[in-house]
Amino acid sequence: MSSTNTLGDAFDLAFTSLKGVGNRDDYVYRAALTQKIALGRHSLRTATVLNELRAGKSKADLVILNGTATAYEIKSERDSLSRLEGQLADYRSVFASTCVVTSPMQADQVLSLVPEDVGVLVLSSRFRLQILREAIDSPDRIQPLQLLSTLRVDEALQVLELLEVEFESVPNTQRWSTLQEIFINLDPASVHKASVQVLKVSRSQTHMASVLQQLPATLRASVLAAKLPLKAQQNVVKAVSQPLEAVLSWSEEQRVSPVL
Structure with a gap:
């Protein structure tokens, strides 16, 4: 690379070597999903992207909320398939x-x-995502009590409000158990639809759209998952645009924490 190249160019070059078949790890797949589906087929103005979202005893690598909720489980060439059956059972609930x-x-x-x-x-x-089998959208299959475990208390209360289900005031220590008693009897498709509506607003990433556009495509998945404060996001944008010569002259502290 020449002295005119930026830190962002260096990241792109490194990613090129990482995405060769046989070497690809979780991040390469996550970057592909982020670039081609979350920010390609959709956008942060119409969809919300959640990383490592808990479902039962598992964590979905990526969840995209638009009109529905789609969980993506990454199984790279470095991964075993031994846990896949249990993970999918959790996600499908x-x-x-x-x-x-x-x-x-x-x-x-x-x-x-x-x-x-x-x-x-x-x-x-x-580096293209090819569909071997389309997923079937089945909101009536989900288990409302399992879905509740992915929500915060305030989000669960908003879901009940959308469904016009009354929630009587109880002490804070009893809120979660009361929510469980209510959610277990809710219609699966209705609670799923309401939960998607609530989460798209409560965990919206619309504010990050302009920042991500200024970053190399190879870094967008990382920044999206990191949940950085606005100042740190701006510092990342500034850092990746710096010439390599300038980056190499940074102090050790600057290299370790350029976003602070």
């Missing part, structure tokens, strides 16, 4: 739509393991 994103070398095995309603995507050698 919380999200209306579930997909597995995997490598070409694992695609056939994944197809043979997952339920018919689970979508399967392959990240090709050309």
Whole structure:
């Protein structure tokens, strides 16, 4: 690289070597989903992207909320499929739509393991997401009590308000148990739809849209997942635009924490 290249160019070059088939780890797949679906097919003005969202005993790698909730489980060529069955059972109890994103070398095995309603995507050698099987959107399949566990108390109360379900005032120590008693009897499709509406607002990332546009595509997934305060986001934008010569002259402290 020449002295005219920026820190962002260096990240792009590093990512090019990381995305070769056989070397790809979780972040390469997460970057592909972020670039091509979250910010490509959708946008932060119409959809919300949640990273590592708990569902039952598992955590979905990526969840995209638009008109529905779709969970994406990443199984890179470095990952074992031994936990996949249990993970998908958890996701299908919380999200209306579930997909597995995997490598070409694992695609056939994944197809043979997952339920018919689970979508399967392959990240090709050309860094393209190819659909092997479309996911079936089934909000009536979810379990309201499991979905409740992904919500904060204030979000759960907003869901009940949308559904016009009365919640009597109780001491704070009894709120969660009372919510559980209510949610277990709710209609799955209705509570799922209301939860998506609430989460799209309560966890909206619309404010990050302009920042992400100023970053190299290879870093957007990382910054989106990091939940940085506005000042730190601006510092990242400034840092990646710096010439490499300037970056190499930074002090050790600046290199370790350039966003602070």
